Amino acid sequence: MSGSDSQPDRPSDDPETLHMEFDWNAVSPSVAVVQTVAIAADREATELSPLIETLDPDALDQLFVQSSGPDSTVSLSFRLGKYAVTVTGTGDVYVRAESVSL
Numbered sequence: 001m002s003g004s005d006s007q008p009d010r011p012s013d014d015p016e017t018l019h020m021e022f023d024w025n026a027v028s029p030s031v032a033v034v035q036t037v038a039i040a041a042d043r044e045a046t047e048l049s050p051l052i053e054t055l056d057p058d059a060l061d062q063l064f065v066q067s068s069g070p071d072s073t074v075s076l077s078f079r080l081g082k083y084a085v086t087v088t089g090t091g092d093v094y095v096r097a098e099s100v101s102l
Contacts, residue, residue, distance in 0.1 A: 017096040024068040024091055030057035032093050037083050040095040054080050064089055 018040045022032045030051055038045040051057050055078060064087065067074040072089025079085070079098070086094040 014096065017094050020093045020095075022091045022093065024064050024089075028057075028061045029064045029087050029093075030060050033060070033080070033085055033087060036093040036095045037080055037085065040083060040097065049081055051080070054078060060087070 018036060020032065020036045020039070022029075027035075034045045034048065034051055038048055041048065051060075060076070063074070063076065068089045068091065070090060074089035075086055077084065077086040082097055082099075084096045084098045086092075
């Protein structure tokens with residue numbers, strides 16, 4: 001988790017949220033999401049449901065390749081299984097386990 005976030009509504013302010021930082025020039029956002037969810041789930045990435053069952057990994061990568069950088073305000077939030085995921089143009093991935101209500 002990053003202690004440098006100054007916005008109180010950022011997911012990283014929640015101690016139940018896993019926060020990882022990536023360089024989108026070195027790691028694709030789709031791979032970063034799978035890696036971060038795997039860490040949060042304490043499972044191997046290959047044990048998770050494929051990302052494509054939730055969203056198109058190529059579209060996710062394209063979105064952040066075209067809009068990444070230190071001043072990017074682009075973010076995307078979605079559910080991946082029982083996890084709430086937020087990806088930002090600045091290279092942040094936030095993952096939080098969500099309780100599923102019926």
